[in-house]
Amino acid sequence: xxxxxxxxxxxxxxxxxxxxxxxxxxxxxxxxxxxxxxxxxxxxxxxxxxxxxxxxxxxxxxxxxxxxxxxxxxxxxxxxxxxxxxxxxxxxxxxxxxxxxxxxxxxxxxxxxxxxxxxxxxxxxxxxxxxxxxxxxxxxxxxxxxxxxxxxxxxxxxxxxxxxxxxxxxxxxxxxxxxxxxxxxxxxxxxxxxxxxxxxxxxxxxxxxxxxxxxxxxxxxxxxxxxxxxxxxxxxxxxxxxxxxxxxxxxx
Amino acid sequence: xxxxxxxxxxxxxxxxxxxxxxxxxxxxxxxxxxxxxxxxxxxxxxxxxxxxxxxxxxxxxxxxxxxxxxxxxxxxxxxxxxxxxxxxxxxxxxxxxxxxxxxxxxxxxxxxxxxxxxxxxxxxxxxxxxxxxxxxxxxxxxxxxxxxxxxxxxxxxxxxxxxxx
Numbered sequence: 001x002x003x004x005x006x007x008x009x010x011x012x013x014x015x016x017x018x019x020x021x022x023x024x025x026x027x028x029x030x031x032x033x034x035x036x037x038x039x040x041x042x043x044x045x046x047x048x049x050x051x052x053x054x055x056x057x058x059x060x061x062x063x064x065x066x067x068x069x070x071x072x073x074x075x076x077x078x079x080x081x082x083x084x085x086x087x088x089x090x091x092x093x094x095x096x097x098x099x100x101x102x103x104x105x106x107x108x109x110x111x112x113x114x115x116x117x118x119x120x121x122x123x124x125x126x127x128x129x130x131x132x133x134x135x136x137x138x139x140x141x142x143x144x145x146x147x148x149x150x151x152x153x154x155x156x157x158x159x160x161x162x163x164x165x166x167x168x169x170x171x172x173x174x175x176x177x178x179x180x181x182x183x184x185x186x187x188x189x190x191x192x193x194x195x196x197x198x199x200x201x202x203x204x205x206x207x208x209x210x211x212x213x214x215x216x217x218x219x220x221x222x223x224x225x226x227x228x229x230x231x232x233x234x235x236x237x238x239x240x241x242x243x244x245x246x247x248x249x250x251x252x
Numbered sequence: 253x254x255x256x257x258x259x260x261x262x263x264x265x266x267x268x269x270x271x272x273x274x275x276x277x278x279x280x281x282x283x284x285x286x287x288x289x290x291x292x293x294x295x296x297x298x299x300x301x302x303x304x305x306x307x308x309x310x311x312x313x314x315x316x317x318x319x320x321x322x323x324x325x326x327x328x329x330x331x332x333x334x335x336x337x338x339x340x341x342x343x344x345x346x347x348x349x350x351x352x353x354x355x356x357x358x359x360x361x362x363x364x365x366x367x368x369x370x371x372x373x374x375x376x377x378x379x380x381x382x383x384x385x386x387x388x389x390x391x392x393x394x395x396x397x398x399x400x401x402x403x404x405x406x407x408x409x410x411x412x413x414x415x416x417x
Contacts, residue, residue, distance in 0.1 A: 038390065038391040038393075038401070041391060041393055041394070042391055042392070042393035044393075045393035045394075045397055046393070048305040048306075048307070048397055049303065049304070049305045049397060050305070051305050052301075052303065052304030052305025052306070052397075053304060053305070055304065055305070056304055056334075125334040125335040125337075126334055128334075128335065128336075128337045129301070129304055129334050129337040129338075130304065132337060132417045133303060133304065133305075133397075133417070136392060136415070139392065140392055140393070
């Protein structure tokens with residue numbers, strides 16, 4: 001693997017891991033505050049899975065450049081993170097949280113499905129592991145979208161508001177990172193454009209079946225993952241506080 | 253000078269490590285330990301994660317290492333392998349029966365699930381207590397990543413099932 005391809009792969013793995021870490025941190029804000037006990041448990045499970053996936057992505061990066069996953073998660077500043085803006089938006093209400101997780105799960109499932117045959121063996125192996133866990137997420141969150149969309153007038157209104165807010169942000173999931181075309185050419189990661197078409201088709205069908213209207217005006221459309229909303233600073237301050245107080249703190 | 257155990261004896265020792273979350277089965281019959289290699293004073297153990305976010309993995313890793321050290325190996329390496337990905341099909345039939353007796357419905361055979369993104373439960377899960385198939389899923393996510401929560405409409409008892417992956 002030449003240096004350019006390697007650098008692009010390091011950047012891509014960072015983006016994949018950062019998405020999972022920030023989304024997991026956001027969703028973990030519901031722990032102990034879920035609308036019902038079962039959902040508190042379910043979302044905590046999903047969070048744990050996403051953190052497991054982040055560990056695998058950072059681990060692949062570590063094998064390439066020797067970086068330490070804990071350092072990356074707990075000692076990088078917001079401007080060094082490469083997550084999409086969708087995952088850093090405040091958690092909002094339950095409809096906002098479930099819709100975001102659904103949009104993300106659908107993207108992730110399609111990406112993983114396409115990445116299973118990556119020419120980079122360590123990536124293909126990680127994907128084959130993750131894809132088995134991911135299907136439980138999409139099953140769960142797509143059911144929630146249906147339930148809220150077809151539920152009461154209020155649940156439908158809240159979900160529609162969430163969709164109007166998130167639809168533009170979600171498009172960033174399909175914006176390639178700088179150098180991504182090199183990885184696509186090598187068959188290391190899938191091309192995002194056909195995935196976006198498939199995502200649009202499946203998301204549109206499911207959202208419309210759930211009684212929602214797709215926004216005509218997509219709202220804010222993010223571009224580069226180097227930009228962030230102001231919310232990333234506060235979420236990182238909270239997430240990193242223990243590690244920055246006591247760098248020797250361990251998981252147990 | 254003490255003689256170091258052979259590969260088979262290492263496997264036997266590792267098979268005495270219970271799964272931290274489901275203590276009725278051990279880490280070998282769970283299919284977590286994939287390979288044991290001995291090179292002189294060095295033991296190399298390969299393990300595979302069940303669920304990638306499972307918090308018990310840290311503990312399992314430490315216990316594998318401590319067990320090999322207690323057998324006299326000066327150097328122990330615990331390697332993580334991802335391929336082929338762990339499957340509940342690797343849990344031995346005896347361990348599945350012990351799961352059932354413990355109150356956890358064992359995983360079903362995985363056949364036909366490959367490549368399916370969304371799978372609705374094709375067959376109902378059998379109640380581990382009374383054996384009834386008249387059961388409903390209450391939560392596809394349970395107290396640990398590997399389990400779901402059900403209720404039996406026959407004996408009215410809630411129970412957990414091991415997810416099929």
